[in-house]
Structure formats: structure tokens, C-alpha cells
Amino acid sequence: EIVMTQSPATLSVSPGERATLSCRASQSVSSNLAWYQQKPGQAPRLLIYGASTRATGIPARFSGSGSGTEFTLTISSLQSEDFAVYYCQQYNNWASTFGQGTKVEIK
Amino acid sequence: EVQLLESGGGLVQPGGSLRLSCAASGFTFSSYDMHWVRQVTGKGLEWVSSIFSSGYTYYPDSVKGRFTISREVAKNSLYLQLSSLRAGDTAVYFCARGGYCTGGTCSVMDVWGRGTTVTVSS
Numbered sequence: 001e002i003v004m005t006q007s008p009a010t011l012s013v014s015p016g017e018r019a020t021l022s023c024r025a026s027q028s029v030s031s032n033l034a035w036y037q038q039k040p041g042q043a044p045r046l047l048i049y050g051a052s053t054r055a056t057g058i059p060a061r062f063s064g065s066g067s068g069t070e071f072t073l074t075i076s077s078l079q080s081e082d083f084a085v086y087y088c089q090q091y092n093n094w095a096s097t098f099g100q101g102t103k104v105e106i107k
Numbered sequence: 108e109v110q111l112l113e114s115g116g117g118l119v120q121p122g123g124s125l126r127l128s129c130a131a132s133g134f135t136f137s138s139y140d141m142h143w144v145r146q147v148t149g150k151g152l153e154w155v156s157s158i159f160s161s162g163y164t165y166y167p168d169s170v171k172g173r174f175t176i177s178r179e180v181a182k183n184s185l186y187l188q189l190s191s192l193r194a195g196d197t198a199v200y201f202c203a204r205g206g207y208c209t210g211g212t213c214s215v216m217d218v219w220g221r222g223t224t225v226t227v228s229s
Binding site for chain 1: 151157167201206215217219222
């Protein structure tokens with residue numbers, strides 16, 4: 001099983017600032033990496049797939065980078081609606097695994 | 108509008124069984140891989156099963172032999188049969204569509220339902 005490790009567990013950021021979230025895979029997943037946003041009481045929402053491709057309707061302030069085992073999600077200027085939990089997911093084979101999540105909270 | 112709607116959750120005793128359903132609408136259901144993901148309250152996401160458009164099914168070791176995923180194309184419905192349930196299976200269960208395909212799998216989940224809650228307790 002490929003283990004996904006996200007850091008930090010919690011990120012405190014002021015509105016308008018940049019947020020950088022990390023995700024590390026226990027073995028290479030190539031670019032088969034997605035990011036999701038989840039708000040309390042809601043289902044996850046796909047943000048990024050293929051490590052760097054924004055899903056339909058996702059604002060340009062969200063960007064993804066990385067390949068192999070190291071990945072980053074950057075939110076360039078945090079808006080109030082961006083405070084949420086973010087999960088990475090590897091889908092290098094049929095067995096997906098998710099990271100434990102990073103909570104982005106208001107500083 | 109593309110939509111997924113889960114149902115069938117509830118309270119079940121340890122060792123019991125339950126069948127979850129997911130009604131799909133707004134897209135050609137038969138063409139997509141479909142997935143179930145669960146989430147324990149306050150915890151992260153855990154993939155629990157997939158069924159590809161080809162019919163192949165996949166499970167993690169944590170549920171293999173206890174959970175069975177299936178689909179009924181004529182009813183645009185996805186199912187998850189849960190058996191030999193344990194307290195650790197208590198969670199919200201989401202169904203999700205595999206909307207983007209790479210490397211032979213369509214496991215990027217682009218549409219999600221709102222979830223149905225399963226509680227395993229005596």
C-alpha cells in the first residue's frame with residue numbers, strides 16, 4: 001500500500017496570504033496525484049488532478065506541482081471560502097490512498 | 108445536472124449486514140468507473156471499493172471479503188453490500204464518479220454524493 005503523508009497537519013494563514021501544502025508518497029506515483037477540498041458537513045471537491053491540472057471551475061489561485069513522491073498545493077491568495085481541509089490522493093494503480101489531510105485555518 | 112445520491116445507511120449491530128445504494132443522474136452511468144469512499148467522523152478519507160466500467164472490482168485489504176460493490180446499469184445505480192460489520196466500519200460512506208482517467212484507471216473522483224451514515228453498534 002502506498003502511504004500518503006501530508007504536512008503540516010494544520011496551517012494558520014491570514015486572508016490574502018499564500019498557503020503551501022505538502023504531500024509525500026511512500027513510493028513514486030508519477031503524476032497520478034489529486035487534491036481535494038472538504039468543508040464541514042460537505043463532500044470532498046476535486047481541485048487538482050494529474051498533479052497540476054485544475055479541475056473544471058477551479059479558480060486559478062489553486063495550483064499544484066510535483067511528481068514522483070513530492071507534491072505541493074499552493075493557494076496564492078487565500079479567500080474566506082478557502083478555509084477548509086485539503087486531502088491529497090494517489091491513484092497510481094487501482095488502489096487509491098488518501099493523505100490524512102491538512103486543515104487550513106484562519107490566523 | 109450531474110448528481111449522485113446515496114441511501115441505505117443506518118444503525119446495525121456488529122456482525123450484521125447493510126446495503127448502500129447510490130443513484131446516479133445526469134451522465135452516462137455505464138461509461139464511468141465508480142467508487143465508494145468512507146470517512147470516520149473527524150477523520151480522513153479512506154477508499155473502500157471501486158468498480159470499473161469493464162466490471163472489474165477492487166477492494167483494500169481492510170474490507171476485502173466483507174464488502175461487495177456492484178452496479179445496475181438499467182437503474183443507474185451503484186451498490187455496496189456491507190457484511191460482517193465491525194465498530195470500525197462506522198463512518199459516512201460516499202459514492203464518487205471516476206471522472207478523469209490516467210494510466211488505465213479512472214480513479215480521480217470528480218463528482219461526489221453527500222454521503223450516507225453507517226453506525227455499527229450494539
